[in-house]
Amino acid sequence: MMNFKQNEEAVSPVIGVILMVAITVILAAVIAAFVFGMAGNVGTTKNVAATATQVGNDIIITYQGGPDHNAVMNLTVIGSDGVTYYYDNEPPTNLVAAIDSTVKPTVGATMKLVDNGTTSKDHIVAAAIFDDGTTQVILDTNL
Numbered sequence: 001m002m003n004f005k006q007n008e009e010a011v012s013p014v015i016g017v018i019l020m021v022a023i024t025v026i027l028a029a030v031i032a033a034f035v036f037g038m039a040g041n042v043g044t045t046k047n048v049a050a051t052a053t054q055v056g057n058d059i060i061i062t063y064q065g066g067p068d069h070n071a072v073m074n075l076t077v078i079g080s081d082g083v084t085y086y087y088d089n090e091p092p093t094n095l096v097a098a099i100d101s102t103v104k105p106t107v108g109a110t111m112k113l114v115d116n117g118t119t120s121k122d123h124i125v126a127a128a129i130f131d132d133g134t135t136q137v138i139l140d141t142n143l
Contacts, residue, residue, distance in 0.1 A: 048072055050126045050139040058112055059143060061126055063087075065107035074129045075105050075138075079113045080122040087111055 048066035052059055061077055075087040087105050113124075126139035 046071060046128070046130060046134075046136055048128050048136075048138050050075070052124045052126070052139060052141055052143055054122065054143040059122060059124060061111040061113070061124065061139070063105045063107065063109045063111070068130070069107060071130045071132070072104060072128045073131050074103060075111070076127045076129065076135075077111060077113065078125045078127075080124070085111075085113070 046066075046068040048068050049064040050061055051064060052061045054060075059079065063075060077085045077087075079085065087103060087109070121142045123142050124139065125137060127135050127137045129135050
């Protein structure tokens with residue numbers, strides 16, 4: 001009878017290499033899915049602007065427009081009193097506490113926060129509401 005001796009030394013390194021390649025491929029696929037999945041959720045930044053000046057205790061916000069002006073549906077302003085105001089195109093204040101998304105601001109439109117300012121620093125934040133449902137800060141300043 002002949003005895004055959006089995007040599008199992010080569011099996012372990014081959015299985016190890018196959019496992020390492022499989023782990024690398026799976027890890028690369030997971031990272032790629034995460035990175036490409038996140039890129040789909042990133043929106044584009046829109047370009048519109050506003051400026052603010054203080055005249056006595058009144059704060060005047062001027063909408064400057066920009067390349068994405070046609071997509072703007074409304075403007076909001078948060079004054080130093082913490083109240084959110086919406087543009088409504090009605091003088092003299094042009095800012096109301098209730099939203100009317102059908103009123104689009106015109107370039108050069110001014111909004112006045114009457115007696116909202118003080119002689120100290122006032123924090124003013126203005127944001128634009130766009131037709132795709134996004135909101136973007138267009139002015140964040142201290143007067």
